[in-house]
Amino acid sequence: QNFFFQASNPGQFENDSDVLWQRGHVPETIAYHGRVGINTDAPDEALVVCGNAKVMGRVMHPSDSRAKQNIREVDTNEQLRRITQMRLVEYDYKPEFASVMGIKDT
Numbered sequence: 001q002n003f004f005f006q007a008s009n010p011g012q013f014e015n016d017s018d019v020l021w022q023r024g025h026v027p028e029t030i031a032y033h034g035r036v037g038i039n040t041d042a043p044d045e046a047l048v049v050c051g052n053a054k055v056m057g058r059v060m061h062p063s064d065s066r067a068k069q070n071i072r073e074v075d076t077n078e079q080l081r082r083i084t085q086m087r088l089v090e091y092d093y094k095p096e097f098a099s100v101m102g103i104k105d106t
Helices: 076-084 095-101
Strands: 003-006 021-023 029-032 036-038 047-049
Parallel strands (some): 036 047
Antiparallel strands (some): 003 029, 021 029
């Protein structure tokens, strides 16, 4: 999965030899193939934002109905049979994760 950031000067960085930054396939974009951290120097995911984030547009997610087509109902009995075969679990968040994420009830 690639993340694209708009820039007025794509590809112009202090160290142009850094192969992680590349010009995007879309005009006026750059691509970074690695992890990005905002307010952290140790991102453990593709994008980690430590602090508030403001989005002025839409955030699309694979579960968003706007990203789907051919939505149709399914055989309920067959789906219930499948559910009975699922592994169901309970869990607690690790305290260090819960405190960073502001989760009170772990």
